[in-house]
Amino acid sequence: MPVEDNDSQVVLTHPEDNSTTVTILKYGANVLSWKNKGKEQLWLSEGAKVDGSKPVRGGIPLVFPVFGKQKDANHPTFPLPQHGFARSSEWEFLGQTSANPPTVQFALSPEQVSSEALKLWGNGDYDFTLILTVSLELDKLTTEIEVENAGEKEFEFNWLFHTYFRVPDITDTLVNNLIDQKCFDQLLAEEYVEKSPIISFHEEFDRIYKKVDYGKTFQIIEFGKVLINVVRKNLPDAVVWNPWIKKSDGMADFLPKNGYLNMLCVEPGNVSDFVKLQKGEKWTGAQILTVGGEIKVQSN
Numbered sequence: 001m002p003v004e005d006n007d008s009q010v011v012l013t014h015p016e017d018n019s020t021t022v023t024i025l026k027y028g029a030n031v032l033s034w035k036n037k038g039k040e041q042l043w044l045s046e047g048a049k050v051d052g053s054k055p056v057r058g059g060i061p062l063v064f065p066v067f068g069k070q071k072d073a074n075h076p077t078f079p080l081p082q083h084g085f086a087r088s089s090e091w092e093f094l095g096q097t098s099a100n101p102p103t104v105q106f107a108l109s110p111e112q113v114s115s116e117a118l119k120l121w122g123n124g125d126y127d128f129t130l131i132l133t134v135s136l137e138l139d140k141l142t143t144e145i146e147v148e149n150a151g152e153k154e155f156e157f158n159w160l161f162h163t164y165f166r167v168p169d170i171t172d173t174l175v176n177n178l179i180d181q182k183c184f185d186q187l188l189a190e191e192y193v194e195k196s197p198i199i200s201f202h203e204e205f206d207r208i209y210k211k212v213d214y215g216k217t218f219q220i221i222e223f224g225k226v227l228i229n230v231v232r233k234n235l236p237d238a239v240v241w242n243p244w245i246k247k248s249d250g251m252a253d254f255l256p257k258n259g260y261l262n263m264l265c266v267e268p269g270n271v272s273d274f275v276k277l278q279k280g281e282k283w284t285g286a287q288i289l290t291v292g293g294e295i296k297v298q299s300n
């Protein structure tokens with residue numbers, strides 16, 4: 001069965017390789033697992049709640065309509081909780097749109113969002129339809145989001161695929177092709193130009209790389225081998241995050257406590273500014289993740 005709908009989760013199995021699968025929780029339309037030829041590619045906390053009581057710690061949480069916590073008190077996203085409400089709402093499973101590659105869709109509109117959360121964004125005056133498409137190929141996972149303004153009022157939003165990758169050891173993990181990119185360091189609250197040809201991780205890391213050329217592929221590399229390639233469509237920014245010891249210790253749902261050694265978030269999004277949608281307009285963005293391949297060195 002290429003697609004199974006088990007009440008709270010949807011499981012896709014590749015028709016040519018039954019050890020290549022993706023599991024999506026309807027709550028948050030959060031991808032929980034992506035196995036490529038039997039090997040898990042995503043990190044999911046052992047303490048993650050998958051019962052809808054709080055956003056999932058791991059996999060691919062969906063961030064909408066605000067990234068982080070809005071500081072500008074005059075912006076309509078200001079009252080919203082950190083990372084918005086898409087990751088804490090039950091999405092509707094629309095079904096399968098292709099058998100090979102197995103592809104499914106989920107939708108979120110105001111009817112699925114709690115009235116309390118809706119009121120926190122533009123006093124609940126916005127109407128929207130989000131369609132998430134998840135497509136599983138051999139060595140490749142694509143997640144695409146379409147946002148439509150289905151109401152009368154213009155609105156602004158951030159989008160982010162908050163992807164948690166599983167890595168064998170963060171201290172041996174590198175990410176390339178971010179050299180000379182403008183970044184906002186969330187820990188220093190400073191903006192500068194990244195000068196490292198390859199990024200390594202030895203402490204807490206939380207940077208927003210801004211408006212990175214779409215030709216750039218971010219590669220997660222360990223011991224000279226490419227684990228994952230991250231390609232973006234219409235998502236100009238990328239957040240790179242590892243909470244390290246102290247921050248993960250403060251997250252009750254982050255388990256095991258040394259799990260930061262086995263995860264790295266590389267998160268394609270549109271977060272350095274807002275996407276503006278007028279009545280009836282649509283916007284689409286996607287992340288395309290592939291496994292393995294050659295190291296590509298891309299300077300400017």
Ligand code: BG6
Pocket residue numbers: 082083162186206207239241267
């Ligand atoms: C990242 C942010 O995208 O998400 C971090 O850059 C934040 O600052 C992290 O800590 C996790 O957020 P949350 O709300 O899932 O704990």
